[in-house]
Amino acid sequence: MRTFRIAPSILSADFARLGQEVSDVIAAGADIIHFDVMDNHYVPNLTMGPMFCEAIRPHSSAPIDVHLMVKPVDALAAAFAKAGADIITFHPEGSEHIDRTLGLIKDAGCKAGLVFNPATPLSYLDHVMDKLDMILIMSVNPGFGGQSFIPHALEKIRQVRLRIDEYTAKHGGEIWLEVDGGVKVDNIAQVAAAGADTFVAGSAIYGQKDYKAVIDAMRAELARVQV
Ligand code: DX5
Ligand code: ZN
Numbered sequence: 561m562r563t564f565r566i567a568p569s570i571l572s573a574d575f576a577r578l579g580q581e582v583s584d585v586i587a588a589g590a591d592i593i594h595f596d597v598m599d600n601h602y603v604p605n606l607t608m609g610p611m612f613c614e615a616i617r618p619h620s621s622a623p624i625d626v627h628l629m630v631k632p633v634d635a636l637a638a639a640f641a642k643a644g645a646d647i648i649t650f651h652p653e654g655s656e657h658i659d660r661t662l663g664l665i666k667d668a669g670c671k672a673g674l675v676f677n678p679a680t681p682l683s684y685l686d687h688v689m690d691k692l693d694m695i696l697i698m699s700v701n702p703g704f705g706g707q708s709f710i711p712h713a714l715e716k717i718r719q720v721r722l723r724i725d726e727y728t729a730k731h732g733g734e735i736w737l738e739v740d741g742g743v744k745v746d747n748i749a750q751v752a753a754a755g756a757d758t759f760v761a762g763s764a765i766y767g768q769k770d771y772k773a774v775i776d777a778m779r780a781e782l783a784r785v786q787v
Contacts, residue, residue: 562757562787566775567592567625567738569762570616571607571705578612579619581766586622588771589779594740594760595626595645596705602631602654603703610636610643617644627675627740627760629702630654633661641668649673649696649738652684662691673738677701678710682719689727692735695720697756700741705762709742714754721755745774749781 568590573581582593595613600606613624623646630636631654640648648665652674655661665672673694674684678701685695697720699713717739724735738758739751748759765774 562752564752564779564782565591565736565758566778567594567758567760568765568771568775569594569596569705569740569760570766571596572762572766574766579616582616582619585765585771585775586620588765589775590622590765590771592623592625592647592758593620594762595624596762597626597628597630597636597640598703599630599636602651603629605703610639613640613643613645623647625649625738627696628654629675632656634664637661637665638668641665641670645670647671647673647694649675649694651675651677651702652680653677658684659688659691662688666691673736675702675740676716676720678713678716682716682723685720685723689723689735690731694736694738694758695724696738696740698741699739699743699751702741706767707742709744709747709751713739713741714750717751717754717756724755745777745781748778749785752782752785752787755787 568585598605598607625647626645628650633650633655671693675696700707739756740760744764
C-alpha cells in the first residue's frame with residue numbers, strides 16, 4: 561500500500577496570519593507544508609524569500625517543502641536550507657548545472673527534487689535518479705494558485721511512476737512523486753491512480769473555511785484508490 565501525503569500550499573493562505581495558517585493546516589491533518597518561491601523572473605509573480613521560511617519554521621511540526629520557481633537557483637537553495645527547509649525542489653530550466661545544484665541541496669542536509677513544467681521533457685531524469693528524493697510534476701504552468709488541472713499531466717505521472725518503480729526495484733531507496741496544480745477533492749483519486757503519492761493543494765484547502773473537512777474528504781478519496 562502506497563503512503564499518501566497531503567501538502568497544502570501556503571500560497572493560498574492569509575499572508576497576514578501566516579504562522580497561524582501553517583499550524584491550523586497541520587492541526588487539520590496536513591503532512592507537509594508546501595512553500596512556493598517565485599522570483600518575478602523565472603515566473604511572472606513574486607512571493608516569499610528565506611526570511612518567511614525562517615519565520616514559519618517554529619509554527620510547523622511538518623516538513624517544509626520549498627518549491628523554487630527561481631533562476632538562478634543555487635544561492636537561494638543554500639539560503640532556504642539555512643532557513644529550515646526540509647525538502648528543496650527546483651526547475652531544471654532554472655539551473656545551468658543540475659547535478660551540481662542537486663548535490664548542493666543534499667550537502668546542505670535537505671532532500672532534493674526536480675520539477676517538471678507541463679512541457680518540460682522527462683529526459684532531465686536520465687542521469688540524476690540517484691540524487692533525487694522527489695520528482696514534482698506540475699499540472700499547471702507555474703506562477704499562480706487557483707488554475708485548472710491540465711489533464712495531460714496524468715500521462716506524465718504514469719511515466720514517472722514507471723521510472724521510479726524501475727529505479728527503486730534495482731537500486732533501492734525511495735523517491736516521492738508529487739503533483740502540484742489544480743488538485744482538488746474531485747480529482748485527487750485520479751491523480752493517485754496515475755501514480756502520485758504526494759499532493760499539493762493550495763486553493764482547494766485554503767479556499768475553504770474548514771481545512772479539516774477538505775483534508776478528510778481528500779483522504780476518503782485516496783482510500784478508494786487501489787495501489
Ligand atoms: C503554482 C504553485 C502551486 C500553487 C498550487 O505555481 O507551484 O503550488 O500554490 O495552487 P492550487 O492548488 O490552487 O492550484
Ligand atoms: Zn508549488
